[in-house]
Amino acid sequence: MLWSELGRATEHQSERVRVLFRNTRLLLLATWGFYPIVYMLPMFGITSASAAVSIQVGYSIADVLAKCGYGLMIYAIARAKSEEDREAAGESIQQRAAMAAAD
């Protein structure tokens, strides 16, 4: 759901925002995919104490990337979109000023 909705949400965005969204989707896939894979490791006989510790370390890394990394990507998208809005607003102010000057 998230994958396809994120894809649809980017259809009408600028190239720059689309690239940010694409990277966010890849981050989502990589980090969320990690959990079920690690969850299945004991089913393949990987059960030693050091494997359990490695799994917890792996979960922690995935948590940091999935939460902080995702948050940073969303922040970058919000900034890029705000900048574009500001640029668009600035252009329309300039256009209005030019029209007012022509009157």
Ligand SMILES: *C/C=C(C)/C=C/C=C(C)/C=C/C1=C(C)CCCC1(C)C
């Ligand atoms: C910050 C925490 C996140 C993003 C956690 C994501 C967790 C998953 C995507 C868990 C998925 C699982 C399956 C798809 C099946 C096996 C059991 C889970 C819960 C490991």
